[in-house]
Amino acid sequence: MTETVTTPETGFDSQALRNRVLSEMPDEERLYDLAELFKVFGDTTRIRILYVLFEAEMCVCDIAEILNMTQSAISHQLRVLKQARLVRNRRDGKQIYYSLADDHVRTIIGQGMDHIEE
Amino acid sequence: MTETVTTPETGFDSQALRNRVLSEMPDEERLYDLAELFKVFGDTTRIRILYVLFEAEMCVCDIAEILNMTQSAISHQLRVLKQARLVRNRRDGKQIYYSLADDHVRTIIGQGMDHIEE
DNA sequence: CAATTATTTGAACATCCGTTCATGTGATAT
């Protein structure tokens, strides 16, 4: 029933290794949340929006105009970014201004850039 | 035709801001590659595989058994991870051993974890 | 050689995702 894990590293059965792997594995909920977070970064439109917000707080229509996309499309994606707590917003009259939520965004995108450029 | 970008920050039209945003924006190819990289992290199976490889180099059948999934499913995902240059492999007889390609993987996943845990 | 084990591959299937379009909501101004 329980098969052995055979690594050349040890040379003999290592149920211990398998246990260590499983004990270091985050629980189901964290794995799900982590994957959901990275999914948010996995779209060029959302990354573009984040790059815009790197420079300045901005309202939806300005982002849409800069990226040459419809307000609706931008609004849909801002909702995704907000749910992932990557951006915040505040209302000022008719307009709603979006900005980066924290610096994890820059760090994560920066690390990603490092990887693809090496 | 060219609308003005209206930020409260400046108080007046800022074509300069728009130009700065667009000049800081990575080119199309990098944006695409970056999004593709994060897509790879955006799946619990692939993240699970990476966590397994955090502990030790391992062959396909062992990963499959530890994660309780079919070899085929794992193999398909390993191919995605390899294309993204997140894992390497080497053959040893019938088995093919996979390992992490570099430390960007740990850093990126670590930053993601930091974000969801705050 | 044939048989077995480890892995890869391609097609098929269901599901998920991003944009568009139409509509709804909220704030301002006349």
Next chain:
DNA sequence: ATATCACATGAACGGATGTTCAAATAATTG
């Protein structure tokens, strides 16, 4: 209140994605 502007939302469409299944490749063993 009516009109307009800024934004959000829901349905719908096409395209991408992960797993399964069956079949192919590759290396070892008898």
